[in-house]
Every structure is written in C-alpha cells, then in structure tokens.
Amino acid sequence: MVLNWNVTLSNETIVMVWISSADAAAVAEKGFRIVQAPSNYFYLDCGAGGWLGDYPAGNSWCDPFKTWSESYTFDPLANLTESQYGLVLGGEQLLWAEQSGPQNLDPIVWPRAASSAEIFWSAKQPTGAPLNVTEALPRLHDIRYRMVQRGLNPIPLQPQWCALRPDACDLYA
Secondary structure, eight states, rough: OOTOOOOOOOTTEEEEEOOOOTHHHHHHHHHEEEEEEEEOHBBBBTTSSOOOOTTOOOOOTTSSOHHHHHEEEEEEEETTOGGGGGGEEEEEOOOOOOOOOOOTTHHHHHHHHHHHHHHHHHHHHHOOOOHHHHHHHHHHHHHHHHHHHHTTOOSSOHHHHHHSSSSOOTTOO
C-alpha cells in the first residue's frame, strides 16, 4: 500500500515488505522502517499449488516452492544505501493457513524458518564470514536431527545418504 496508494503515514510507520524484495529500496527511500518478508524468498506456503477449485492450472500466486537454500541467499540490505541499513528492523517467514494445519505444519516450517533466522539474526557465519549455503548445510542438518529427536517432523534437507557424506552429493563433486 505504501508504494501504490497515496496515503499519508507517520514517519514512525513500520512497513512489511512482502510482495517482492525489489520493493525494499522504494520503501526505504520514503524513510520508513522495514520488516523484510518478500514472497520471492520467504512465503512458506508457496509451491503447494492453488486452492481455488475452479482454477485447473493449480498454480498459486507465489509459486514456486521456496527452498531453505534459496531463502538463505537473501540479503536484507540489498539495493539499500548504507545510510538506509538502519531502517531494516529484521525479517520473518510467512505462512498463510489455507493449505496448512497440524498435519503438515512441521515439514512446511522446519528447517526453512531456521535458515532464515540465521540471516536476520546475524547475516554472517558463526566465524564472521559471509553467509554460505555450503557451510550452512551441516548446521541445518544438525538442527533438523535435533527436531526429529524431539518429536517434530521437519522436511529432510537432502537424502540421508548425502547428509552422512558431506560434499558427496554436490553437483560438481
């Protein structure tokens, strides 16, 4: 709404950027604080197809499925000036409930939400190095296995064979 409607908002307004990550720069240009949740990275319910019964194509507006690794490549400060970095308050994964419930909640949310937490909490590897999908994978495997031990049902990140043999399933191994 901030970008498409001529509305007057307080300078204290916090705007959730959810349609596209490309919108963050325009929102920051207006001086608003931002919570990042762009659908092209963080909508957990995307990829399940449409839920409208009379739409045979079955695609939802935010397809395809957003993998943990795709979300992990998100840079919350991309296309912003250094002076605008402070406007980014954080981010969140989003899940609409039309096609989710107790039966499928764990595999929809976990471990994708855990990968996003690392982006928004630190935006760096534990060593201080920039984010790297290859280095994040073992940490996320560990998180997933802990969740399974606690009775949750998170989606596997890779086949078990690959998880037990780091780098063996890399495309160019």
